[in-house]
Amino acid sequence: MKKLVLALSALAAVTGSAIAADLPTKAPPAPPPAPVYNWTGFYIFGGGGYGMFDSHNFTDAFPGGAPLTIGHKDGGDGFYGTVGVGYDWQFSGMWGGTWVAGVFADGQFGSIKGSLTDPLLGPFGTSGQLKNRTNAAAGVRFGYLVAPQVLSYVNGGYSYGEFSGSTLLDNVSGLAIATTPRFQRNGWFVGGGVENTLDIFGFSVPGLFMKTEYRVAEYERVELPETFVGGGLTGLAISAKPIVQTVSTSLVYRFNWGGPPVAPRY
Numbered sequence: 093m094k095k096l097v098l099a100l101s102a103l104a105a106v107t108g109s110a111i112a113a114d115l116p117t118k119a120p121p122a123p124p125p126a127p128v129y130n131w132t133g134f135y136i137f138g139g140g141g142y143g144m145f146d147s148h149n150f151t152d153a154f155p156g157g158a159p160l161t162i163g164h165k166d167g168g169d170g171f172y173g174t175v176g177v178g179y180d181w182q183f184s185g186m187w188g189g190t191w192v193a194g195v196f197a198d199g200q201f202g203s204i205k206g207s208l209t210d211p212l213l214g215p216f217g218t219s220g221q222l223k224n225r226t227n228a229a230a231g232v233r234f235g236y237l238v239a240p241q242v243l244s245y246v247n248g249g250y251s252y253g254e255f256s257g258s259t260l261l262d263n264v265s266g267l268a269i270a271t272t273p274r275f276q277r278n279g280w281f282v283g284g285g286v287e288n289t290l291d292i293f294g295f296s297v298p299g300l301f302m303k304t305e306y307r308v309a310e311y312e313r314v315e316l317p318e319t320f321v322g323g324g325l326t327g328l329a330i331s332a333k334p335i336v337q338t339v340s341t342s343l344v345y346r347f348n349w350g351g352p353p354v355a356p357r358y
Contacts, residue, residue, distance in 0.1 A: 093280065095218060096284075096327070102191055102235050104266065109154055117121060120256060121257060127243060129240045129349075130182055130193050130348065130349075131180050131181075131182040131237070131243065131346075132180060132181050132182045132348060133179070133180065133194045133346055133347055133348030134177070134178070134179050134268075134299075134346075134347050135177070135178055135179070135180070135329065135344050135345060135346045136176070136177050136345055137175070137176050137177075137178075137198075137213050137303065137342040137344040137345070137349065138173070138175045138176075138342055138343060139173070139174055139340055139342025139343060140171065140172060140173045140174060140340060140341070140342075141171070141337060141338055141339050141340030141341060142169070142170075142171055142172075142338070142339055142340075143169065143170060143171070143172055143173060143200070143202070143204045143224070143337065143338040144167065144168065144170075144204065144206075144336075144337075144338075145167055145168055145169075145171035145204055145206055145221070145224050145334050145335060145336040145337070146165055146166075146167040146334070146335050147164055147165065147166045147167060147208070147332045147333060147334045147335070148163055148207070148332075148333045148335075149163065149164055149165070149207070149208070149330055149331060149332045149333070150160055150162065150163040150164065150330075151164055151211065151212045151213075151317070151328055151329070151331070152310070152328070152331050153327065153328065153329070154315065154317045154325065154326075154327060154328055155320070156229015156330035156350070157331075158297055159317065159326055159331070160328070161211060161212060164209070164211075166206060166207045166209055166222070166275065166332075167206045167207070168204055168205045168207060168222065168223075168224070169173075169204060169205070169206070169252060170201075170202060170203050170204040170205050170224075170339075171202055172200045172201060172202025172203070172204060172227075172338070173200070173202060174198055174199065174200045174201070174342060175198065175199060176196055176197060176198025176199065176342075177196065177197060177198075178194050178195060178197070178233075179194055179195055179196070180192050180193070180194035181193050181194060181348075182237075188207040188296065189236060189237070189253030190236075190237040190240075190335075191212070191234070191235065191236055191237070192233075192234070192236075192243055192245065193232070193234050193235075193238065194232065194233050195196050195230075195231070195232055195233075195234065196230070196231065196232075196247075197228075197229065197231075198228070198229055198232055199227070200226065200227040200228070200338065200340075201225070201226055201231075202225070203223050203224075203225060203264040204223065204224040204336070205221060205222075206222050206223070207219055207220070207222060207347060208220050208221070208223060208225070208258045208260070208272065208316075208328055208330060208332070209347075210270075210314040210318065210322050211326060212330065213260060213269060213270060213310055213318060213326060213328055214260075214262045214263070214269050215264075216260070216262060216263045216264040217262075217267050218260035218261055218262055218269050218270065219260065219261060219263055220258035220259050220260040220261060220272070220346050221232055221256075221258060221259075222255060222256060222258050223255065223256040224249075224253060224254075224255055224334070224336055225254050225255065225347075226252075226253070226254040227251060227252065227253050227309060227336060227338075228251070228252040229249060229250065229251045229252070229281055229307075229309070230249055230250050231247055231248050231249020231250060231281065232247065232249055233245045233246065233247035233248075234246060234247075235287075239272065239288075240249075240289055241289040241291060241292075242286065242287075242288040242289075243286070243287045243288070244284075244285075244286050245284060245285060245286075245287070246282070246283070246284040247281075247282070247283050247284065247285075247305075247307075248271065248280070248281060248282040248283070248296065248328045249281060249296045250278070250279075250280060251278075251279045251280055251281040251311070252276065252277075252279070252308040253279065253309065253311050253336060254274070254275075254276045254322060255274060255275050255276070256274050257272055257273050257274040257275075258271065258272045258316075259271050259273045259321075260318065268321045269320070269321060270318040270320050270321060271318070271319050271321065272317070272318055272319075272328055272330060273316060273317070275316065277311035277312045277316050277334065278311065278312055279309055279310050279311035280310060281307050281308060281309035281310075281314060282307070282308060283305055283306050283307030283308065284305065284306060285303055285304050285305030285306060286303065286304055287301055287302070287303035287344060288301060288302060288303075289301055289302075292303060298345065298349055299345050299346045299348075299349040300317055300343065300344070300345055301343070301344035301345070301346060302341065302342070302343055303341070303342050304339075304340070304341045304345055305338075305340050305342075306338070306339050306340070307337070307338050307339075307340075308335065308336070308337045308338075309335070309336045309338075310316070310333075310334075310335045311333065311334045311335070311336075312333070313332065313333040314329055314331070314333075315329045315330075315345070316330045316331075316332060317329045317338050318344075322330070344350065
């Protein structure tokens with residue numbers, strides 16, 4: 093009897109192994125497909141930065157415009173905030189690689205404070221404060237995707253700048269002698285920067301990006317007639333040509349950016 097039981101057990105083991113070998117095995121789940129990134133679409137952004145302006149100035153007769161002094165440079169610096177909107181197109185270039193081109197508009201709001209001087213007005217010359225309050229721009233940008241989530245770009249276009257008026261004080265007594273009017277000027281800008289997702293910092297927020305950008309804007313020359321504090325023109329004007337440089341960092345939200353696809357279920 094014992095030998096019969098052992099024989100039946102051995103037969104059952106061999107038969108079970110054969111049947112198991114014939115059964116189909118279940119394949120392991122396939123990994124989810126890699127994310128497909130597309131930079132085409134609308135975006136908005138907001139941030140802040142640091143700016144400085146230089147103004148190449150000289151004093152001239154007003155009216156008439158004959159230069160009376162050798163040119164000198166005034167300038168200043170400060171912080172500002174910025175907001176904007178844009179649209180990008182992603183495409184493959186004939187030179188290979190993936191490229192992005194777009195249009196955008198933005199504004200910068202703050203108080204980049206500087207100086208305005210006239211060495212001829214008053215017995216010892218005068219100086220006052222000038223503020224670059226607002227800059228606005230509309231332009232195009234063109235860039236290359238150095239990685240699917242990293243864009244390196246250059247940009248350029250139209251720029252508008254608004255500057256405050258100034259009260260010119262005697263350099264020795266500190267008394268107010270004259271004022272200059274506020275002014276707005278048109279100009280152009282060029283710049284460049286880098287934009288990337290926040291994944292490189294460990295944040296996974298679909299559609300949220302960060303960009304860091306440098307820009308320089310040059311504005312048309314303007315004549316600023318000087319008016320005595322008590323009234324009446326002084327017969328002098330400051331001829332100014334402002335150049336504004338800014339560096340900013342902004343958060344960008346892209347409406348079309350869907351993030352990694354959902355893994356299939358099995």
